[in-house]
Amino acid sequence: MEEKNQQTLEDLKNDLENLERYIEEFSVFLPLSVCTVNPTNIIVDINQAFKDLTNYNEDSIIGQGVEILFKDKELAEEFFKQILQQEAIKRQEMILVVQDKKEIPVSVSGSVRKDEFGNIIGFFLAISDISEIKKFQESLEEKVEERTQELQKKVKELERFYKLAVDRELKMIELKKEIKKIKKN
Amino acid sequence: MLDKNTIEEILKIKGEVRGAVFQTDASYVLRKEGEAGLEKFKVAIAQTGQPIKYGKEIKATGWYPLSWRVISLMVIKDVFNWDDQEITKMGFSAPKHSFIVKTLLRYFVSLEKTFTESSKYWREHYSIGELHAPEIDIKGKRLVIQLKDFKVHPILCTYFTGYFKAITGLVVRSEDMNIIEDKCSFKGDSYHQFTISWK
Numbered sequence: 001m002e003e004k005n006q007q008t009l010e011d012l013k014n015d016l017e018n019l020e021r022y023i024e025e026f027s028v029f030l031p032l033s034v035c036t037v038n039p040t041n042i043i044v045d046i047n048q049a050f051k052d053l054t055n056y057n058e059d060s061i062i063g064q065g066v067e068i069l070f071k072d073k074e075l076a077e078e079f080f081k082q083i084l085q086q087e088a089i090k091r092q093e094m095i096l097v098v099q100d101k102k103e104i105p106v107s108v109s110g111s112v113r114k115d116e117f118g119n120i121i122g123f124f125l126a127i128s129d130i131s132e133i134k135k136f137q138e139s140l141e142e143k144v145e146e147r148t149q150e151l152q153k154k155v156k157e158l159e160r161f162y163k164l165a166v167d168r169e170l171k172m173i174e175l176k177k178e179i180k181k182i183k184k185n
Numbered sequence: 186m187l188d189k190n191t192i193e194e195i196l197k198i199k200g201e202v203r204g205a206v207f208q209t210d211a212s213y214v215l216r217k218e219g220e221a222g223l224e225k226f227k228v229a230i231a232q233t234g235q236p237i238k239y240g241k242e243i244k245a246t247g248w249y250p251l252s253w254r255v256i257s258l259m260v261i262k263d264v265f266n267w268d269d270q271e272i273t274k275m276g277f278s279a280p281k282h283s284f285i286v287k288t289l290l291r292y293f294v295s296l297e298k299t300f301t302e303s304s305k306y307w308r309e310h311y312s313i314g315e316l317h318a319p320e321i322d323i324k325g326k327r328l329v330i331q332l333k334d335f336k337v338h339p340i341l342c343t344y345f346t347g348y349f350k351a352i353t354g355l356v357v358r359s360e361d362m363n364i365i366e367d368k369c370s371f372k373g374d375s376y377h378q379f380t381i382s383w384k
Binding site: 013016017020023024036038039040042044045058059062063065115119121122 | 216244245246247278281282284287290291293294295351354355356358
């Protein structure tokens with residue numbers, strides 16, 4: 001019995017060590033910025049991608065209020081409230097303020113964390129940098145605007161041509177009437 | 186460098202600690218002193234004759250002699266000539282980097298939850314000693330933590346001053362937090378007591 005218990009303990013220890021390694025490796029690999037927040041909106045954990053994106057490290061950001069990360073504090077606080085109420089919210093666009101005060105457009109998703117009894121113990125925030133998408137979107141909008149202006153110009157030219165043609169036609173009709181009148185006389 | 190007698194005295198300390206503490210020690214030295222500093226520290230540890238490792242060999246969830254924990258801190262203090270303030274800072278930084286703390290984040294929900302469950306939290310880190318919070322006064326912005334049956338080494342009192350402050354900072358929002366060790370087993374008291382207050 002003692003031997004069996006010892007074996008079970010050894011197996012559990014090995015499982016725990018494997019799990020520890022897996023979590024560490026996964027956390028370093030994961031390219032998505034994630035931070036863990038408790039119900040008082042204090043950041044309690046971050047991953048490597050979060051550090052790469054924000055330039056904050058564990059010492060400078062863990063223990064800080066999560067709203068510090070976002071430009072619009074009211075929008076952020078409302079978003080956090082909604083996560084706790086709805087349990088998960090996807091893709092809220094916000095402006096992230098990183099350590100050197102640079103602003104980055106991001107898409108933020110949140111999901112609540114629960115303990116084994118179903119009590120809410122905080123939430124995860126996943127933050128994706130969408131500055132490239134935004135740039136692409138802006139350049140696309142600029143192109144659409146340029147094309148629209150070009151089209152409007154063409155439409156105006158066509159309208160002018162149409163007006164000229166109609167005026168010419170009307171003049172012709174008038175002149176034909178005039179000629180007819182002269183011939184009669 | 187720690188002399189042989191000091192090391193022998195430290196090795197008499199009973200109890201075990203999670204390997205995460207050695208990882209947080211190495212990580213702090215690396216951040217403060219760089220790669221060269223970490224190497225210097227490892228060499229000094231090897232000179233103590235204790236097989237304390239700081240690389241992949243150490244498991245955050247594994248149990249190791251508590252005496253090694255004291256040796257690790259003593260050697261760091263000695264090698265880099267750090268004062269107590271730096272050891273306190275080291276303790277303050279530790280929970281933010283500890284894998285064990287990550288596994289215990291479920292306790293950092295509120296001040297009450299964190300400190301009413303402090304004995305469980307303690308047992309996840311140390312095989313000896315009892316941690317509890319006899320006074321959690323949210324309105325009065327004051328918290329009293331007592332650590333009993335843990336007469337290990339005074340360097341840990343200095344370290345815990347930073348550590349408990351950081352743990353409180355995970356559930357209390359305050360830029361102005363103060364902690365004092367107002368009772369200490371090494372100063373004639375029967376237990377350690379830390380009082381934390383904030384504005």
